[in-house]
Amino acid sequence: MNFYDFKEDWDNVKKRWEAWWDFDMxxxxxxxxxxxxxxxxxxxxxxxFKYEETNLERKWTxxxxxxDRMSYIAHNTYYGGESVPVFQHGWxxxxxxxxxxxxxxxxxxxxxxxxxxxxxxxxxxxxxxxxNRWWKLILENTHKIALAGKQQYFVMPMWGNHAGDNLSxxxxxxxxxxxxxxxxxxxxxxxxxxxxxxIKQFEELNKFTQATGLEGHVNYVDCWSPKKTCGFDTDFSYxxxxxxxxxxxxPPLIETMRTVEHRIYHLDGVxxxxxxxxxxxxxxxINAFQWVPGDGQWEPMQWIPLLQKMQARKKSVFxxxxxxxxxxxxxxxxxxxxxxxxxxxxxxDARRLIENVERLYN
Numbered sequence: 001m002n003f004y005d006f007k008e009d010w011d012n013v014k015k016r017w018e019a020w021w022d023f024d025m026x027x028x029x030x031x032x033x034x035x036x037x038x039x040x041x042x043x044x045x046x047x048x049f050k051y052e053e054t055n056l057e058r059k060w061t062x063x064x065x066x067x068d069r070m071s072y073i074a075h076n077t078y079y080g081g082e083s084v085p086v087f088q089h090g091w092x093x094x095x096x097x098x099x100x101x102x103x104x105x106x107x108x109x110x111x112x113x114x115x116x117x118x119x120x121x122x123x124x125x126x127x128x129x130x131x132n133r134w135w136k137l138i139l140e141n142t143h144k145i146a147l148a149g150k151q152q153y154f155v156m157p158m159w160g161n162h163a164g165d166n167l168s169x170x171x172x173x174x175x176x177x178x179x180x181x182x183x184x185x186x187x188x189x190x191x192x193x194x195x196x197x198x199i200k201q202f203e204e205l206n207k208f209t210q211a212t213g214l215e216g217h218v219n220y221v222d223c224w225s226p227k228k229t230c231g232f233d234t235d236f237s238y239x240x241x242x243x244x245x246x247x248x249x250x251p252p253l254i255e256t257m258r259t260v261e262h263r264i265y266h267l268d269g270v271x272x273x274x275x276x277x278x279x280x281x282x283x284x285x286i287n288a289f290q291w292v293p294g295d296g297q298w299e300p301m302q303w304i305p306l307l308q309k310m311q312a313r314k315k316s317v318f319x320x321x322x323x324x325x326x327x328x329x330x331x332x333x334x335x336x337x338x339x340x341x342x343x344x345x346x347x348x349d350a351r352r353l354i355e356n357v358e359r360l361y362n
Contacts, residue, residue: 001041001074001075001152002151002152003085003151003152003153003214006074006077006079006085006152006153007079007084007085012026012027013081013082013084013224014215014216014224014226016028016030016082017030017082017223017224017225017226018225018226019336020223020288020316020337020338020339021225021262021287021288021316023287023311023314023315023316023336023337024336024337025335025336025337025338027358027361028335028357028358028360028361029330029333029335029338029339029340029357030081030082030338030339030340031080031081031082031326031339031340031342031353031354031357032080032081032082032083032222032339032340032341032342033080033081033083033323033326033341033342033343033344033350033353033354034077034078034079034080034083034343034344034350035077035078035080035343035344035345035346035347035349035350036076036077036078036345036346036347037075037076037077037078037347038078038346038347038348040075040076041075042072042075042076045068046068046071046072046075049068049069049072051069051072053065056105056106056107057105059105060089060090060091060103060105060110061137061141063140063141063144063145063148066087066089066141066145067087067144067145067148067149070085070087070088070145070149070153071148071149071152073085074152074153078347078350080344080347080350080351080353080354081350081353081354082224082339083222083341084153084154084218084222084224085152085153085154086153086154086155086156086218086222087145087149087153087154087155087156089141089159090109090110091110091159091160092109092110092160092161092165093110093111093112093160093161093169094134094138094158094159094160095158095159095160095161095162095166095198095201096112096160096161096166096169096170097112097132097134097135097138098128098129098130098132098134098135098138098197098201099115099126099127099128099129099166099170099194099197100115100116100124100125100126100127100129100132100170101113101114101115101169101170103134112169114169114170114171114172114175115170115171123171123179123183123186124170124171126167126170126171126190126193126194127193128193128194128197128200128201135201138159138205139204139205139208142155142157142159142205142208142209143208143211146208146209146210146211146212147211149212150211150212150213151212151213151214152212153212153214154209154212154214154216154217154218154224155208155209155211155212155218156209156217156218156219156220157202157205157206157208157209157230158202158205158219158220158230158231159205161233161235162195162198162232162233162234162253162256163191163192163194163195163198163249163252163253163256164191164234164236164237164249164253165233165234165235165236166194166198167187167190167191167194167236168236170190170194171190173236173239176236177239177240180240180244180248184244184247184248187248188247188248191248191249191252192251192252195252195253195255195256196252196255198256199255199256199259202230202256202259203259206228217229219231219262219264220266221264221266221290221318222341223262223264223288223318223339225261225262227260227261227262228259228260228261228262229260229261229262229263229264230256230257230259230260230262230263230264231263231264231265231266231290232253232256232257232263232264232265232266232286233265233266233268234249234250234253234272235266235268235269235272236249237249237272237275237276238268238269238271238272238275239271240275241275242275242276242278242279245275245276245279246279250279250283254283254285257283257285257286258285262287262288263285263286263287263288264286264287264288264289264290264316264318265280265283265286265288265289265290266290266292267280267289267290267291267292268292268294269292269293269294270293270294270297273291273306277306277309281309281310281313281315286315287315287316288315288316288317288318288337289310289315289316289317289318290318290319291303291306291307291310291317291318291319291320292320298320300319300320300321300322300325300329301325301328301329301332303319304329304332304333307319307333308332308333308334311333311334311336311337311338314337315337316336316337316338316339317333317337317338317339318339318341319339319340319341320340320341320342321340321341321342322342323342323343323344323345323349323353325342326340326342326353326357327353327356327357327360330357330360331360335361
C-alpha cells in the first residue's frame, strides 16, 4: 500500500488545504478525522510487529523501529477528510540537543538535562555543534525515515520546538526567568543565536524530507501545504510579560517564519493566549493558529469567542473537538479558514461525519 491507498479524494483535499492557508474555503471547512481502519491490510512483518518497545533508547532513536511503528499505524488508520499520514517521532526536545543538552528517555516522553555551567562561570556556553552525536542522529534518522516512508507518509523537518523553548531547555526554566530580569541582553543574544542555528538545521532537514517523493510539505500540526510550511511556538511565553515576548523572543521567531511560505502558530494554554494573542494577531507572517487550551480546558464551545476573534483578523484556525461537537462548532464559526481535528470510533462514523458536514454546504 502507498499514500494514495491511505488518502482518498487527494485532489480535493489539496485544494481545501490551499484555500485554508489563504483564509478561504473551497466547498466546506476542513475536517481532520482519524479512525481505526475497517479492513487493515498488513504485511506478514507488520502483523507480528511488537508495538510496545521496552528498550527506551531504541523506542525513541532506532529508525527501524520508528518506521515499522509508523507503517503499522498508517495501515491501521483511516485518514478521513483532510487528515494525512505523517510520521510522528514524539520528540519536542530534539533541537536543544545539538546545543549541549542530553536526553533522558522515559516511557511516554523524552526529558532533557540542561547545558552544564563550567566552574567559575555564571552562564552555560551555548553553541551549535554540527558534530554533536544527537544532531548526527537526527540527520541520519530523518533521511532513513523519509526513504522508508517513500510514497507512504509525510516526514516533517522538525524534531522539537523553536528557539525560545530551546533556550529554556538549555538553561532551565527557572534560571531563564531570572536571566530575563538580571541579564536580558544575554537572553536576547542567545535566543537570536539559537534561532539562526535552527534555520540552518531546518534547511538541512528539509533536503531529506523530500525523499518521501510525496507532493508538498507538512508541519508538526499535520497541516499539508503545497509550499514549505512550519509550526511555530514559544510555550515558555506563558510565564513572561508581553514586553519581554515582543522585545526578545518574537523578532527571531519572525525571521524564522520568513524562511517558509505557510506558517501556523502553536498557541498553547490560557495564559499564553491572555498575555500574547493581541501581539501575535498583529504578526502578518502568521497565516493560522493552532489552539491548544491545556489541561482541564478542553470543552470546545467555551473557546468560540476566541476562535471568532482569530477569524475576524483573517487568521485561519486549527482546533480540536470531541466527535459530537464538530458540527455544533462549525455552526458557530465562519467556514473560511476553519479546520477541526477529531477522532471517530469507527471508519463508518468518520465517513458519516464528513457527509453531515458536506450537507451543511449543499
